[in-house]
Amino acid sequence: MSNITVIGSGFSGLAASAYLAKAGHKITVLEKNSQIGGRARAFEANGFMFDMGPSWYWMPDTFESFFNAFGKTTQDYYQLVKLEPGFQIFFGKGEVIQIPNNKEELMNLFESIEKGSAKKLDLFLKEGKFKYKVGMQKLAHKPAISWMEFANYEVISGALKSNMFRSMKSYVNSFFKDPRLASIMEFPVLFLGAKPSNIPALYSLMNYAALELGTFYPMGGMYKIAEGMKELALELGVNVITNCEVEHILTQNKLTKSVSTNKGSFLSDAIIASGDYHHIEQKLLDEEFRNYSTSYWDKRILAPSSLIFYIGVSKKIKKLIHHNLFFDSSFEKHSFEIYDEPQWPSEPLFYVCCPSKTDDSVAPKEMENLFILIPIATGLKDTDELREAYFKKVITRLEKECNDTIEEHITYKKSYCINDFVNDYHAFKGNAYGLANTLSQTAVLKPSIRNKQLKNIFYAGQLTVPGPGVPPALISGKISAEQTINYLKK
Ligand SMILES: Cc1cc2nc3c(=O)[nH]c(=O)nc-3n(C[C@H](O)[C@H](O)[C@H](O)COP(=O)(O)OP(=O)(O)OC[C@H]3O[C@@H](n4cnc5c(N)ncnc54)[C@H](O)[C@@H]3O)c2cc1C
Numbered sequence: 001m002s003n004i005t006v007i008g009s010g011f012s013g014l015a016a017s018a019y020l021a022k023a024g025h026k027i028t029v030l031e032k033n034s035q036i037g038g039r040a041r042a043f044e045a046n047g048f049m050f051d052m053g054p055s056w057y058w059m060p061d062t063f064e065s066f067f068n069a070f071g072k073t074t075q076d077y078y079q080l081v082k083l084e085p086g087f088q089i090f091f092g093k094g095e096v097i098q099i100p101n102n103k104e105e106l107m108n109l110f111e112s113i114e115k116g117s118a119k120k121l122d123l124f125l126k127e128g129k130f131k132y133k134v135g136m137q138k139l140a141h142k143p144a145i146s147w148m149e150f151a152n153y154e155v156i157s158g159a160l161k162s163n164m165f166r167s168m169k170s171y172v173n174s175f176f177k178d179p180r181l182a183s184i185m186e187f188p189v190l191f192l193g194a195k196p197s198n199i200p201a202l203y204s205l206m207n208y209a210a211l212e213l214g215t216f217y218p219m220g221g222m223y224k225i226a227e228g229m230k231e232l233a234l235e236l237g238v239n240v241i242t243n244c245e246v247e248h249i250l251t252q253n254k255l256t257k258s259v260s261t262n263k264g265s266f267l268s269d270a271i272i273a274s275g276d277y278h279h280i281e282q283k284l285l286d287e288e289f290r291n292y293s294t295s296y297w298d299k300r301i302l303a304p305s306s307l308i309f310y311i312g313v314s315k316k317i318k319k320l321i322h323h324n325l326f327f328d329s330s331f332e333k334h335s336f337e338i339y340d341e342p343q344w345p346s347e348p349l350f351y352v353c354c355p356s357k358t359d360d361s362v363a364p365k366e367m368e369n370l371f372i373l374i375p376i377a378t379g380l381k382d383t384d385e386l387r388e389a390y391f392k393k394v395i396t397r398l399e400k401e402c403n404d405t406i407e408e409h410i411t412y413k414k415s416y417c418i419n420d421f422v423n424d425y426h427a428f429k430g431n432a433y434g435l436a437n438t439l440s441q442t443a444v445l446k447p448s449i450r451n452k453q454l455k456n457i458f459y460a461g462q463l464t465v466p467g468p469g470v471p472p473a474l475i476s477g478k479i480s481a482e483q484t485i486n487y488l489k490k
Helices: 011-022 060-068 103-113 117-137 153-161 168-173 179-192 201-213 223-235 277-284 294-299 331-340 384-402 418-425 470-489
Strands: 003-007 026-030 042-045 048-051 080-082 087-092 095-099 216-218 239-241 246-252 255-261 264-267 270-273 305-313 323-326 350-353 368-376 410-416 457-459
Touching (some): 011 026, 042 305, 048 305, 103 201, 350 384, 384 410
Parallel strands (some): 003 270, 270 457
Antiparallel strands (some): 080 216, 087 095, 305 410
C-alpha cells in the first residue's frame, strides 16, 4: 500500500481518489477551500441554494460508468430527472425556440423552421452518435502520452470518418442554412472554449449528447454529484482534508517525497495534481521539474472565463424554463471580443439557469433561483463597477425578453468573476473552463498527464486530457489514477 496525495477535490481529484483507494492505496485529498467540489461548489444564502459552476448534466453514461466501477449507481447518491424541454433560446424581438428532449419532436421542430432539415438532422445526429462512441468512449480515455496510442485501425478510421479536421462551423453550415438552426447546433461547442470555426467537427458528438441523449438534472443541484463522489471516496477509506493548501512539492533523487501545506507535511509516494495545472507546476514545483516554460503557458489558448450572478427573486418568472440561452445579440461580435481581441463584450450573449423551475429545494416557495452567466475573455481587468454595469445590461435585456419586472424583486445578489477564479482556484488568467479544445491543443498536444522529470507526479483535471467539462474531469481522474497504479506496480 502506497501513500498517495491528491491535490484538489474537484471532480477529477475525487474520481482519481476513488479509483486509487479501490486499488488498495492510502489516499489523502488536500483541498485549499473549506468545501469540496472545486468549480462545482455550492452555497446557501437567504433560503436559496446556488450551484456555483456547472449546471448542464450531459452524457449521463459517463457518470453512470463512474459509479458502476465501484458497484454503485448514480441513484445511490442522487436522483436524476430528464428535463422537458431540454432548453430554450431567446432570439430577440419575442422569438423563443424551445428544444424538446425527444428526437421525433426535435425533427418536427427543425422541419417547421427549414424544409428538408429533419432528414439532415437525423443524419447529423447519426454521425454525432458515431463520434460520441469513438470520441468519448475511446479517444477520451487515452492518456495521450504518445500518438502511437491512437494508431489503431478503429480509432484512425473513426477520426477520419468523423471529419476530424474540418471546422465545426463549416460542418454545421453544410447541413443547415437557417441561422437559428445553425445557432442551435453551434451552441453546445461553446462549452469547448473556442469559436465553432476553430473547433474540429469531431465535437459534433456534443450535439448528439445534448440533443439525443438529452439534458438531465440531479435533484438538489449539481453539487449533489460532488457530495456523492465524496461519500463514495469516504466509503473507500479516502481521507479528505479541507482548508489545506499545498504550498510546495518536495523532491529527492528525482522523485517527490512529500508536500508541505498550511497544515503540515504529507509523505507522498505519488501525487495526483488535480488543481489548475499551471499553478501546480509554476508555483508548487521547483523550476527544474516543470514540464513547461512561462512562454509555453502564455501561448496556450484558454477557454473563456465568466461573469456570474447568483440571484434570488421573490416571485416566479413565467417566461423562463430551467435552461435559457439569450442569443438576442450578435454571436460573431461576442466571439470576436472573447477570442480575437479580448475585451469586455459590448452586447454579450448570456445564459440563465433557473433550477427552481425543476427543484423546489433550491428556492423558497413562489421564488426563483437564477444563475446568470456571461462568457468573457480570460485575463481582463475585473472591478465591481464593471460587474455592476454588466448586471444592468443583462437584467434590462432579461426583463425585456421575459416581458416581466425582475430587478425590483431581487432579494439576494452575488457576483463572481475573474478575480474570484484566481483567488479561489488559482486559475491561470482567471479561466473558468481550462484550455480550449482546438486542434492544436488536442490529445498529445495538451499539457501532459505525466511530469517528465518526476516519475511519481501525474496531472488530472480540465487543463490536461481529455479537457474541460464534468464528464471529461471524471475520465481525467480515471486516466491519471491508472497511470499512477501502473507506476507503483513497477
Ligand atoms: C461557471 C462554470 C460553469 C460550468 N458549466 C459546466 C456545465 O454546465 N457542464 C459541465 O459539464 N461542465 C461545466 N463546467 C466545467 C466543469 O465544472 C469543470 O471542467 C470541472 O468541474 C473541473 O474539475 P477539475 O477537477 O478539473 O477542477 P476544479 O473543479 O477546479 O478542482 C480543482 C481543485 O483544486 C483545488 N486546489 C487548487 N490549488 C490547490 C492547492 N495549492 N492546494 C490545495 N487545493 C488546491 C481547488 O481549490 C479546486 O477545488 C463549468 C465550469 C464553470 C467554472
